[in-house]
Amino acid sequence: MKARVTIFYKEGVFDPQGNTVAESLRRLGFKTVQSARVGKVVDIELDSQHEKDTKAAVDKMCEKLLANPVIESFKTEIIGGA
Amino acid sequence: MKARVTIFYKEGVFDPQGNTVAESLRRLGFKTVQSARVGKVVDIELDSQHEKDTKAAVDKMCEKLLANPVIESFKTEIIGGA
Amino acid sequence: MRIPDSQPSTPDMAKSLGVTPDEYHHVCKKLERPPTFAELGIFSAMFSEHCSYKSSKPLLRRFPTTGKRVLQGPGENAGVLDIGNGWAVAFKMESHNHPSYIEPFQGAATGVGGIMRDVFTMGARPIANMNSLCFGSTDLEKTRSVVKGVVKGIGDYGNCVGVPTVAGQTLFHPCYNRNPLVNAFTLGLLKSDEIFRGFASGVGNLVVYVGSKTGRDGVHGASMASKEFSTEAEPDRPTVQVGDPFTEKLLLEATLEAMKAGLIIGIQDMGAAGLTSSSFEMAERAESGLEINLDNVPMRETGMSAFELMLSESQERMLLVCEPDKLEGLTKIFEKWELHSNVIGKVVEGHRVKIEKNGEVVVDLPVELVTVPPMASRPKVVPSDLKQRWFLDRNRLFTSSIEAKLDLVFTDINFASAQPIVHQYDSMVGNRTEGGTFDDAALLRLRDIPGSKSKLALTVDCNPRITWLAPREGGRRSVAEAAVNIAIMGGDPIGITDCLNFGSPENPEVMWQFEEAIEGISEACEALKIPVISGNVSFYNETDGVPIYPTPMIGMAGLVTDTQRVPKTSFASSEQDILLIGPAEGGLGGSVMTSLFFKRECGQPEDTDLNLLNRMLKFCERLRKTKFSYSIHDVSDGGLATAMLEMALHSAVPGIGFTAKIPQGADPDRFLFGETIPRVLVAIDPGHRTEIETLASQAGVGFTLIGETNESGEMKVLQGGLEVAKRPVAAIRTGWENRWKPCFE
Amino acid sequence: MKAAVITFPGSNCDDDVVYTLREFAKFDVTTLWHQERPALGEFQLVVVPGGFSYGDYLRSGAVAALSPVMEKVKEYAGNGGLVLGICNGFQILCEARLLPGALAKNESSKFQCKDVYLKVEDTNTPWTNQMKPGEVVQYPIAHGDGRYVCEIDSKSLADVDGVLLTYCDAKGKNLPEANPNGSQLAIAGISNKARNVFGLMPHPERATDLRSQHGKKLWNSLLSHLNAKGGNA
């Protein structure tokens, strides 16, 4: 099974990278760009069958390692079957 | 409109972070983890209406700045309405 | 539900913001009204321990702070020392302990950012960073992730801004399990007549905000740093900020450019308690008044209240004062560096700060009421179990072999190569770093000063084990050890900064430790005739009521003027004599060996002989003026055994080995493992031995021939001609090189 | 001899290079701000220095490669002008397509600062003519994204044009443990077809009058190349 975790800084936490990206895009002529946020995405290949259990395990992984809940929020989803 | 760009190292380009994440997860007891890949995700808020035009613009942004075709591959999608 | 900025506050609000009933009463009486909610926010930040020094200020007066080199002592963003030729150095050290536990990477990174701003605010270009780190037991998962994050945070920030991290100290002890220490030091270089200060002077001058926009992040950071941790603390909103080293670099260049162009009157970074502390402190120093309109503050989020704007700790922001006709030039420079700037107020008559938002005055306070908080009275008491701590069971020590004790010391977590940390730091950017990053002190050439051959030597040191057993000696010894390290690298100490990390000041035993440590630091500085020019106090380093070991970190600068050589601190070849300069034996109280043997720190540390220290510095000075080459290293943690082995482990000579002979009549434990300072090892070709011995005699320090180097690949200890211990260097090296690696996997 | 050193927001080795070019190579050095679009014809050398342009945000060198001054640098390189990119400068030159390949995250995913050994692979260039084929020099590295990735899946150095320096051990062997970042084929520095554009991750300017002093060989190569051309590049 394949899971995807998407991690961003929480709303309200300053994202200097996103800031720089948005400014650069505008400088390049993409004037419609309002703002940008840069996050991390982690795709995990798991040897498991049950979608629900897998999602629960991946949520645990986020709490334990992949994200710091103090400043980051994350989303997990299953994106591929066994 | 809100667009999301997901960027990974191309197949064949070693992904050290993905490797480390997979190892750390296994060490933490998540034995079912086979492998992991770590990429970047950029969410862009745009002042635009047309989904198709917006997607085309974001694809251009990727070519011009957001991804380096020598080592990276990317995917763009529209994830939020105007 | 949100409280309006201008609403009068209540005692309950004060309590929930950490303002004590006495403090609140004092404020109401002076104001003849309750402060508004926004004003209360200001008091809560400025009366916090972190900003007010309410427990420590009277005790800090003990420090010697004057001297012929002192151009700026404590009281400014950083202290400044004259180094001759019209040039000066500004330096300071600061803690970022609590944030680094909650979010190790960002906590440590923003710590480095903050201290660099303190230094370039003075008009100095930062040229060197140091860091001193204390972590808990590496058996804990949490410790390993903290180590990894902290080191990466320090590295990423300094590397990106382009300031080399040239030295540091790393220590592991369970007392830091839930409260790691992250102390960051920055030194900058400036012309001695171009010092800038945090003065908001000149009625009619403009108050300008520059740097990142203000968000809600870190609202309450300053008060967080002044509260003990409890295990269940789960902050409901981010109290840790994200650092932006890129903006810091722009701010650094723009600020120095504007200073050079003569466009700035006074300047201060927005550190702890952000806009609040910078505005009130600048007005205080200049004895001026300010009017500020918060609507002009660049904001990252919508709907921010005055309370939030005044307390936000968004990073990479500065407040400065300029003359109105200089504004255009100033704005141009900031625009060039792609920075936001905005006029947010002006300097006015009187001595009050008045703050407006949405056309309403929400703060109107006399400056002194905010900057001169009521001092807290803190009782002190000698720890009741001190005498027990001092008991050291010599009889039990005798039952164990020398080999067993060597193994204890050589497998200690603190006996390790710092390479996994050091290689993550750019130690060379700036093109000034000489010598290795593993030497006793860092050496920097000053290529900026035309014609000057002077160099700077820098080190940070502290011995918390000793300080816990005998805080006065701990303070003394930290300074003494730093001085020896500087002298070894060819320098004369010129001044120190400190970072005093302690438990809760509400604990009388902690206050006793604090006062004693300050006394010890002061005695050592007086003996060395060097000043304390800046520093920082971090209290409340404890978890669930158990204080950390008192950790008064010392950052010392030295000046190298009389030599161009970069001394070697490792063995340069085989067949050299090894001389121990100083006493043949050292004290075992609080030593690494006895702490490991008894599984707790014990024994009464012996006092550092400060006269002997001065004579040792004299010896080092004479030694560096000789013509022949030598290797030199000081004896500290782990004693002579460790010091000799380190000289072998850092050596590039293949198969290097050595013997150590226990002198006749000497106590083997005290000889091999004693940690009294100063003791120094010198390795030289046998032909030069008598010259060294003569130098030592002339300087009035003892010496003993204790062994020689060889190519055996082994460490051998001899007593009365018999071999009493033998260990292969290669096997020890493997453990030593790999010990900290698991923290970085 | 005139050299231009470009400063981008976030460059931090610009001053180090200026110092070295002035003190050691006696260049008349001008610094250029990235927003400028100056005529570069008067310079015999343009240096894109190390640092963290735009904080290395998004991808090292990516944003800086789009700066106005880079249009001029491309023009200058197209006319055969000498362009040197060090560390972040190398990354910028790759991102600007002035050099082939790309620089990915170090294999260790960590920043690495230490001295490394480099083997000289080609001496017939403006940058290496005072070095010997196979010679080993020692420069420091200091980077997090220094893993060179070729555009083609090359199995040997013979397939790749323009490689001037590779990571090696003290004896000149390209051992995996001597490759500090996992660069493909141990490539540490590469030039374009015409050899007038050169990028490398290690820092010769930090090894000129400090450390190994082997950086001198690079500057001497440059000077002898320029002198041979009579100073008009």
Ligand SMILES: Nc1ncnc2c1ncn2[C@@H]1O[C@H](COP(=O)(O)OP(=O)(O)O)[C@@H](O)[C@H]1O
């Ligand atoms: N332990 C100390 N020793 C000497 N000076 C100190 C000490 N603690 C604080 N100071 C001085 O008090 C002033 C205020 O310190 P601090 O609040 O840490 O500065 P900042 O506001 O820049 O963070 C500084 O000038 C600092 O040098």
Ligand SMILES: [Mg+2]
């Ligand atoms: Mg300050």
